Amino acid sequence: MTVETPNRVIKQHLIDPEICIRCNTCEETCPIDAITHDSNNYVVDVDICNSCMACVPPCPTGAIDNWLRVVAADAYSLEDQYSWSELPAEQELPAEAVETSADEAAAVSDEAAAAVADNDVTSELEGLPSTAAGASIPPWSAAHPYVNLYTHKNIATVTVAGNYRLTEADTDNAIHHIVLDFGELPFPVLEGQSIAIFPPGTDEQGRAYHARQYSIASPRDGERPNYNNLSLTVKRVTTDYDGKPVSGVCSNYLCDLQKGDKVKVIGPFGNTFLMPNLPHSNLIMICTGTGSAPMRAMTERCRRLTKNKAFNGKLMLFFGARTERELPYFGPLMNLPKDFIDINLALSRASDKPKRYVQDLIRERADDVLELLDDANTCIYVCGLKGMETGVIEALKDTVEGAGRNWPEVHAQLKSQGRLHFETY
Secondary structure (H helix, E strand, O other): OOOOOOOEEEEEEEOOOOOOOOOOHHHHHOOOOOEEEOOOOEEEOOOOOOOOOOOOOOOOOOOOOEEEEEEHHHOOOHHHHHOOOOOOOOOOOOOOOEEOOHHHHHHHHHHHHHHHHHHHHHHHHOOOOOOOOOOOOOOOOOOOOOOOOEOOOOOEEEEEEEEEEOOOOOOOOOEEEEEEEOOOOOOOOOOOOEEEEEOOOEOOOOOEOOOEEEEEOOOOOOOOOOOOEEEEEEEOOOEOOOOOEOOOHHHHHHHOOOOOOEEEEEEEEOOOOOOOOOOOOEEEEEEEHHHHHHHHHHHHHHHHHHHOOOOOOOEEEEEEEOOHHHOOOHHHHHOOOOOOEEEEEEEOOOOOOOOOOHHHHHHHOHHHHHHHHOOOOEEEEEEEOOOHHHHHHHHHHHHHHOOOOOHHHHHHHHHHOOOEEEEEO
16 A cells, blocks of 8 residues: 655656547556546546556557656646647656655556456456457567657648549448558558548537548558558448448548548557568458458568568458458459468358358368467457457357367467457457
């Protein structure tokens, strides 16, 4: 127990509003609900936060990793943080300020670690994904990512090189493939990273819209090889999760873009959802809808390497959609050689086939999945709606335990080796 001392100094955990892209990752990750938000900012409650650090690794921008030394009695309130457009300068501390002792800091650290551990254990026992279902580190061989090259203070303006609808025109699921040309602006990216885009206009309070995050759908050498461009996979949002009519601010803006239009971009973001950089790596890719974007990037990277015999690993894809006609990249995907990629389509509303979800197909292919899992060169990537995490984890758990293995041990090993990654929204 910490004894309260007058003028005691703490390191207050704060989120930088200039870098934050409001992706909600930190709030979803925090095991003790210390992070919340309003229409302006994401904030950390100093009375709840125990510095467990669970929220730091998943943050794609690093906005979460800020600590200011303040007198505990004068710590910034939630109301203070909600009003910020930038972080305040560090306070000048009084001469009689007392720093937290090493023993107190260690006690807080141990208490925080125990809280995170308890949360993870409880989640595993309930059969649900823990607060960190995937790894917080990339595969050891992953190439070095660049992040935050362009920020709110240094926005990149790029040109639309193309905008193509991927799904049939008479389907409700309007998904577009959008190519952005960066010209001479340096913007190095890796498969699995993302960017954020500013839609024009203002919200109901008259404030400029926050940037929206989108996964990159092209490999590191560009949508067109050796060109300084990249692509996005964007679904036009016309209803909310409850089916009520709504017009997605950024998705509709992007889907309506014309060739030659200018777009404001920041990023790139992401330093963990990265593919291994070895020729004999294996990838298990699990996705739904626009979650196919990073999978397309990784698959195309491997396809290009295969031409030069620089990749000889195995690719296994579990791809979920309502029907084939609503599945983005269906045509090009079906043209890939079967000895290059093992494709498993989970269609939930096909008129001539039983309803299937990605977790159903993982169970059906359990022997093949397990064989790949047993190879230390295999990494697993999951991207799509947040709700798919539970089903995928349960399917992997059933696959491992069906072979008489201990799932918590395998799960922990996959995470510690940077081999299991989730990017859900």
